[in-house]
Amino acid sequence: MHTDDAYRKLAVRPHxxxxxxxxxxxxxxxxRDRLMERADQLASLGFVSSAEQILLRAYYAYALPEGGAYDxxxxxxxxxxSETEAARWTxxxxxxxxxxxxxxxxxxxx
Amino acid sequence: MTTxxxxxxxxxxxxxxxxxxxxxxxxxxxxxxxxxxIPAVTRxxxxxxxxxxxxxxxxxxDLVVAVRDERLPALMGSLDAVMSTEFGTxxxxxxxTIVGDLGGAGFVYLLPHDGHLLQxxxxxxxxxxxxxxxxxxxxxxxxxxxxxxxxxxxHPHPDADADAQGETAAELARTAxxxxxxPTLLVQAMVLHAMLRKRVLRGQEYIAYxxxxxxxxxxxxxIRTALVPHSRHHGWYHLPDEVGRTTIGRxxxxxxxxALSGPPVPTVAQAxxxxxxxxxxxxxxxxxxxxxxxDEITAYRFYQSQEAQA
Numbered sequence: 001m002h003t004d005d006a007y008r009k010l011a012v013r014p015h016x017x018x019x020x021x022x023x024x025x026x027x028x029x030x031x032r033d034r035l036m037e038r039a040d041q042l043a044s045l046g047f048v049s050s051a052e053q054i055l056l057r058a059y060y061a062y063a064l065p066e067g068g069a070y071d072x073x074x075x076x077x078x079x080x081x082s083e084t085e086a087a088r089w090t091x092x093x094x095x096x097x098x099x100x101x102x103x104x105x106x107x108x109x110x
Numbered sequence: 111m112t113t114x115x116x117x118x119x120x121x122x123x124x125x126x127x128x129x130x131x132x133x134x135x136x137x138x139x140x141x142x143x144x145x146x147x148i149p150a151v152t153r154x155x156x157x158x159x160x161x162x163x164x165x166x167x168x169x170x171x172d173l174v175v176a177v178r179d180e181r182l183p184a185l186m187g188s189l190d191a192v193m194s195t196e197f198g199t200x201x202x203x204x205x206x207t208i209v210g211d212l213g214g215a216g217f218v219y220l221l222p223h224d225g226h227l228l229q230x231x232x233x234x235x236x237x238x239x240x241x242x243x244x245x246x247x248x249x250x251x252x253x254x255x256x257x258x259x260x261x262x263x264x265h266p267h268p269d270a271d272a273d274a275q276g277e278t279a280a281e282l283a284r285t286a287x288x289x290x291x292x293p294t295l296l297v298q299a300m301v302l303h304a305m306l307r308k309r310v311l312r313g314q315e316y317i318a319y320x321x322x323x324x325x326x327x328x329x330x331x332x333i334r335t336a337l338v339p340h341s342r343h344h345g346w347y348h349l350p351d352e353v354g355r356t357t358i359g360r361x362x363x364x365x366x367x368x369a370l371s372g373p374p375v376p377t378v379a380q381a382x383x384x385x386x387x388x389x390x391x392x393x394x395x396x397x398x399x400x401x402x403x404x405d406e407i408t409a410y411r412f413y414q415s416q417e418a419q420a
Contacts, residue, residue: 049195
């Protein structure tokens with residue numbers, strides 16, 4: 001589990017208080033287009049890592065489906081013709097979300 | 111957080127010097143490493159106290175980034191995202207209105223480094239204007255691109271055609287006069303406050319006086335922008351007439367008058383009060399701006415409280 005100071009501060013109490021939790025907004029098509037355009041501009045300038053980072057940060061800003069940020073990154077690379085990079089992020093999503101065939105079968109990946 | 115790989119090999123005498131080098135040099139090395147791999151960047155130059163060898167622990171990092179003319183607007187538009195993701199800058203960049211017009215655009219960032227905030231001044235300059243800039247302020251060349259066809263960077267860049275130069279100059283001029291909104295003014299207040307604290311700590315009273323005045327002007331601009339967004343007036347003109355028509359406007363003017371009644375050269379505590387006054391007033395009249403920068407304001411206060419305890 002991802003923890004940080006803010007999480008630990010909340011976790012010392014057994015119950016959340018009103019206002020502790022915030023429902024994240026759903027990403028609209030316009031939000032998505034704007035974010036992908038920003039990421040594409042960063043990648044076009046050569047800041048590929050920055051482009052990936054701002055898409056990963058969408059996780060904290062929007063109620064994305066599980067693994068949605070990884071899908072956005074894979075889409076960025078696909079749109080830019082970087083199939084290898086797109087495949088790398090698709091694999092990363094499977095691995096990080098324990099969706100590999102070995103983990104689905106309850107076996108430890110080699 | 112920034113890291114650098116030490117140059118190898120170091121002699122036994124060089125190792126302690128490398129380990130205890132000023133933090134600004136670490137940041138500078140990381141900037142050079144990150145930016146020199148970007149095709150739009152043609153040259154990197156250092157200026158200020160790092161270039162002259164007079165830096166102390168409070169000194170800022172001054173870097174001139176020469177950018178292909180046609181790519182400068184795109185880089186300028188992406189700079190906050192780059193600085194945030196690559197270097198972990200605390201706030202969006204503040205469009206530097208203190209630096210002179212050197213043909214480009216300056217941005218000030220605050221960078222957490224080893225528990226402290228470093229000031230990072232980036233000056234984006236169209237490649238076609240860099241030679242003139244070098245003649246005026248003489249920054250030291252840190253890096254220049256090597257092109258496979260022509261070798262080291264030729265000056266001026268042959269790709270910088272007149273159309274690209276004109277379009278970039280127009281974009282720079284447009285963004286320089288774009289009206290600031292309340293979130294931008296809050297960022298400006300925090301950056302000016304960081305600069306002011308540094309000057310007060312150094313005992314540089316004339317510069318501190320100027321920065322406090324700019325902080326008061328920022329307070330005024332927040333009030334006018336939030337309460338009279340379509341005002342045709344600038345500066346201090348007609349402020350009571352425009353703002354004082356409402357109860358909240360009169361309360362804001364009372365806060366501003368209180369600010370102006372303080373000493374012209376502040377202590378650190380008075381500088382802190384000046385910033386807190388701006389944040390408080392903005393919370394009343396433009397709560398969306400404070401909400402949008404809530405994390406940034408908290409983080410900024412945290413680092414400044416760390417500095418106070420150091």
